[in-house]
Amino acid sequence: MTDSIAPLTGHDCIQAYLKTLDTSPGVYxxxxxxxxxxxxxxARNLTARVSSYARPSGHSGRIARMIRETASMMxxxxxxxxxxxxxxxxxxxxxxPRYNVLxxxxKSFPNILVAKxxxxxxxxxHRGAKKEKGAYYGPFASAGAVNRTLNQLQKVFQLRNCSDATFDSRTRPCLLxxxxxxxxxxxxxxxxxDYAESVRDAERFLSGKSTGIQEKLAKDMAKASEEMEFERAAALRDRIRALTQVQSSQGINPRGVAEADVIALHMEGGQACVQVFFIRANQNWGNRDYYPRVGPDVEAPEVMEAFIGQFYSNKQPPRLILLSHPVENEDLVTDALTQKAERKVELAxxxxxxxxxxxxxxxxxxxxSLARKMSETATQGKLLKGLAAAFDLDSPPARIEVYDNSHIQGTNAVGAMIVAGPEGFLKSQYRKFNIKGDDLTPGDDFGMMKEVLTRRFKRLLKEDPDRKEDMWPDLLLIDGGAGQVSAVRQIMTEMGVDDVAMIGVAKGVDRDAGKEEFHRTGQRPFALRHNDPVLYFVQRMRDEAHRFAIGTHRAKRSKAIGATPLDEVPGVGGARKRALLGHFGSAKAVSRANLTDLKAVDGISDTLAETIYDFFHERG
Incomplete structure (x- = not known):
């Protein structure tokens, strides 16, 4: 009988791969x-790079741990x-990957679009792919930065923001x-x-030529005053004032930097914050902070290179990127960004x-920003420890999932899941569930919760049955009392998931915030003292789940209100739907129209007219 050979790990594993490599560049x-x-x-040279890991010493703590855990390579x-x-x-x-800077x-950044x-x-x-015809200006750091700029531009240039359909249907001026x-x-x-002149002025402003616009408006105001057109002069004065307000609200407006991203890194206590400022047309178009995942022994150049590579993987880089720290391979990063932009990009x-x-x-x-983040994280850590103590958990939960439903008498029902952890609310991991159960009684909260949790955990069991990833919750918070908790526990047991802690949060007898009762399987309900920070923490999570559920429900309801049978007709998109409704007045009139009338609508071909006619008449 021969002994089985244990698979190689660590340095020995890496050493074994060296025999199969050459000096080509590549990724490992x-x-x-x-x-x-x-x-x-x-690696510029795979053999040379991988051989550095095969050495038994000279590595940082992070790299040494990674090498010890390595069992194979690709x-x-x-x-x-x-x-x-x-x-x-x-x-x-x-x-x-666990050991990379991540x-x-x-998310993508919004732009301002002047449609043409x-x-x-x-x-x-505008956010997303630039498919619409027009001039795009951006990026702006946030939707708020865009909205503030648009608000001021409306005051100055008085351009419309209504849709074409609204524009075509107006018979009298709107509130704007x-x-x-x-x-x-x-x-x-x-x-x-005159409107085209205002459009040109707005585009000049967004291109950084605001001084000339102010001079032009000042001359027009003086001329209007001389001609005793005082109302027009006052309107021009208000526009000049609004334009000045736009410029002052932007804060930094560098004269010598027309277009650049300003990227600064600060590292402390094994954490990092990267601030990105967007300078376009000599104007500050906002800033955004990022908190990349780093280790305690990662150097700034490595963080900066990883950040730039990942940040610009789905964004157009500007001509100039100003950095607080150099990157590890400046020539390589510059070349990659230049290829992506199809023009020269400079790092400085x-x-x-x-x-x-x-x-x-x-x-x-x-x-x-990092100081605030670290303070918030420390506070969050204390709350999670308090939560574990209050609910007899084995350890502070790393992932809490909170569930809620929203509907009006069973209609447009949705389920919502929010996620919280050591870093607060993880909004990128929120999930919404459109309730699909046809056999549910309207308003059946038990049935809705059963559907939501069944779908959630079936997917988890399918995608990560061995729980290798960090997507499994340590604690579930359910909106409801003993009955809700019992029903959810039964669902979980049926799926073979019986080791996830669960708490039901129910309002007290007066249904007042602060008198919540907490329910656990097989235990008596209990309450926390009214000034307990853990109680406020649970209330905040429950309220966030409720807010997300309500918002999701309202969005679904609004979409349903605007829906018509035309949405289901193959080949009828937004423009053709508007043409049909504009011609016939209603979806019902379209459904009753004969083939000849359908063919008379602008933009509707003979073939599509037959498709529309057949769709409504075959259904009857």
């Missing part, structure tokens, strides 16, 4: 004994190291015209030529002048 993955990806890295060769860098960052975002929040598919262009907020936020093009209050670490002042300001914001 290190995996543990459960085939979970520990780390993704790039390799992909590329033509150039730039390709390897791009592939590395894509894999990191996709796989989220950018956790990577109408005689009177619309100005509006009354409060001097729109020039009323929908009802002929302004000529197309300024030491003096206006650019250095921008970095200093961003670094100060990063330092202050």
């Amino acid at each position: 993955r290190m995996l543990d004994d459960q085939a979970r990806v520990l780390y993704v890295g790039k 390799f992909l060769t590329t033509k150039t190291e730039t390709e390897a860098l791009l592939l590395e960052q894509n894999l990191i975002k996709q796989l989220k 950018l956790r929040d990577d 598919d109408h005689g009177f262009p619309q100005i509006k907020k 015209y009354q409060i001097k936020r729109c020039s009323g093009p929908c009802v002929g209050k302004v000529s197309e030529a 670490v300024p030491l003096r002048g206006e650019k250095a002042e921008l970095i200093t300001g961003a670094a100060r914001n990063a330092r202050e």
Whole structure:
């Protein structure tokens, strides 16, 4: 009988792979004994890079732990190291390895769009792919930054923000015209030529040429005063004042930096904050803070390179990126960004002048933001410990899931799940559930909760049956009392999930906040003292779940109110739906129309007219 040979791990495992590698550039993955990806890295020379891990000493604590856990490796060769860098960052975002620096929040940024598919262009907020015809200005750091700028632009240039359908259906001016936020093009209050001039001025402002606009408005105001058109002069004065207010609200408006992203990093106590300021058209268009996942022994250049690679993987880089710290491979990162932008991109670490002042300001914001974050995290940690003590949990929960339902007499029913943990509310992991059960009695909260939890845990059991990832909850908070808790426990037991702690939160006899009762399976209900911080914490989580459920329900209800049978007709999109409703007046009239009348509608081909006719008449 022969003894089984234990699989190689650590340095020995890595050493065994060296025989199969060459000097090509590429990407490598290190995996543990459960085939979970520990780390993704790039290399100019795979053999040289991997051999550095085979050495038994000279590694930081983080890398030494990673090497000890490595049980296998995977390799992909590329033509150039730039390709390897791009592939590395894509894999990191996709796989989220434990030992990589990871950018956790990577949402797209909004822009301002001046639409150009109408005689009177619309100005509006835009997010996503730039498919609409028009001029895009951005990015702005947040929807709030866009909304503030749009609000001020309406005061100055009085451009419409209504949809084309609303514009075409107006017969009298709307409220925005009354409060001097729109020039009323929908009802002929302004000529197309004058409106076009306002559009050009707005675009000049968004391109950084605001000084010339102010001079032009000042001349027009003086001329109106001379001609004793005092009402027009006052209107122009208000527009100049609004334009000045826009500029002052932007704070930093650098004269010597037309277009740049300002990226500053601050690291402390094994945590990091990156502040990004967006400078476009010599104007500050807002800032956003990020908290990448780092280790205590990660150096700033590594964090900066990883952040830039992941941040710009789905964004267009500007011509200039100002940094507080250098990156590890500046030539490589510059080349990758230049390829992505299809024009030259420059990285710079300024030491003096206006650019250095921008970095200093961003670094100060990063330092202050991280201090606030660390304070909040410490407070959250105390609350989680208190929660564990109050509810007899084995340890403070790392992931709490809170569930709630929302409906009106059973209609447009939705379930909602919010997630909280050591870093507060994890909004990117919130989930909504459209209640699908056809056999549910309207208003059956038990049935709705059963459907939601069944769908949630069936998916967890399918995607991660061995609980390798961190998506399994340690604690469930359910809105309800003993009956709700008993029903949920039965559901969980049926699915073989009986080791997740669960608490039912029910209002007390007076249904007042502060008199909540807590229910656990097989135990008497209990309450916390009214000034207990843990009670406030639970109330805050319950209220957040309720807010999310209500918002989801309202969105579903609004969509249902605006729905028509035309939404189900193949080939009928938004534009054709508007054309049909505009021609016939209602969806019911469309359903009753004969084939000849349908063919007479602008934009409706003979083939589509037959499809619409057949759709309604075959259903009858």
